Amino acid sequence: xxxxxxxxxxxxxxAPERVRSDTERLLDxxxxxxxxxxxxxxxxxxxxxxxxxxxxxxxxxxxxxxxYHEEGQAHGLCFSVKxxxxxxxxxxxxxxxxxxxxxxxxxxxxxxTKWADQGVLLLNTVLTVRAHQANSHKNIGWEEFTDAAIRIxxxxxxxxxxxxxxxxxxxxxSMLSNPNHLILESPHPSPLSAYRGxxxxxxxxxxxxxxxxxxxxxxxWQIENKEQQEIKE
Numbered sequence: 080x081x082x083x084x085x086x087x088x089x090x091x092x093x094a095p096e097r098v099r100s101d102t103e104r105l106l107d108x109x110x111x112x113x114x115x116x117x118x119x120x121x122x123x124x125x126x127x128x129x130x131x132x133x134x135x136x137x138x139x140x141x142x143x144x145x146x147y148h149e150e151g152q153a154h155g156l157c158f159s160v161k162x163x164x165x166x167x168x169x170x171x172x173x174x175x176x177x178x179x180x181x182x183x184x185x186x187x188x189x190x191x192t193k194w195a196d197q198g199v200l201l202l203n204t205v206l207t208v209r210a211h212q213a214n215s216h217k218n219i220g221w222e223e224f225t226d227a228a229i230r231i232x233x234x235x236x237x238x239x240x241x242x243x244x245x246x247x248x249x250x251x252x253s254m255l256s257n258p259n260h261l262i263l264e265s266p267h268p269s270p271l272s273a274y275r276g277x278x279x280x281x282x283x284x285x286x287x288x289x290x291x292x293x294x295x296x297x298x299x300w301q302i303e304n305k306e307q308q309e310i311k312e
Contacts, residue, residue: 117210120153127155131195138198142248147204157202159191
């Protein structure tokens with residue numbers, strides 16, 4: 080079996096039985112809805128964040144809200160877009176803060192798969208969206224599944240950094256009771272709020288400092304230009 084599919088199984092195994100069955104039902108329901116409406120991301124990318132990052136590999140969690148809702152953007156990782164897609168405004172601001180915080184150059188693409196491969200869980204709290212309608216799949220059931228994933232991580236005693244950007248992400252703070260973890264909160268990187276405290280919050284260097292202090296490998300936050308990614312592949 081594909082190792083990425085095994086990773087999804089690890090997340091489901093840690094969730095309550097009711098959540099597991101509801102998630103299977105929800106995936107089937109979204110598949111049926113596609114017959115009459117356009118939904119993002121593609122069906123085989125809905126659980127991509129969990130496929131790429133097993134619970135035992137998570138070092139940092141970044142919580143998003145719901146997927147990008149324009150054509151070709153969403154591919155299952157919060158804030159990330161496919162390499163050939165224009166970088167969305169929130170990610171432009173994330174890159175700007177990363178540049179100021181860690182000195183990383185600003186790349187020419189918005190694909191954050193490199194972060195996921197290192198144990199950064201890029202999880203939207205709602206995993207699907209109808210085209211052109213932000214938050215259109217809020218309350219259809221995804222929150223129970225993603226809440227279960229957050230609780231699984233809270234129960235892991237190995238230190239994890241949670242980056243909670245904006246109020247929707249910060250509502251999950253009540254689930255994070257394990258004192259071994261670090262919670263870093265700031266306003267959302269959206270152009271509407273980034274200047275209220277996201278800029279200057281230095282989340283990336285603070286996360287790495289915490290990881291190193293606990294004997295864990297820091298994250299290489301540099302996303303390379305698309306041309307360099309292609310050479311590596």
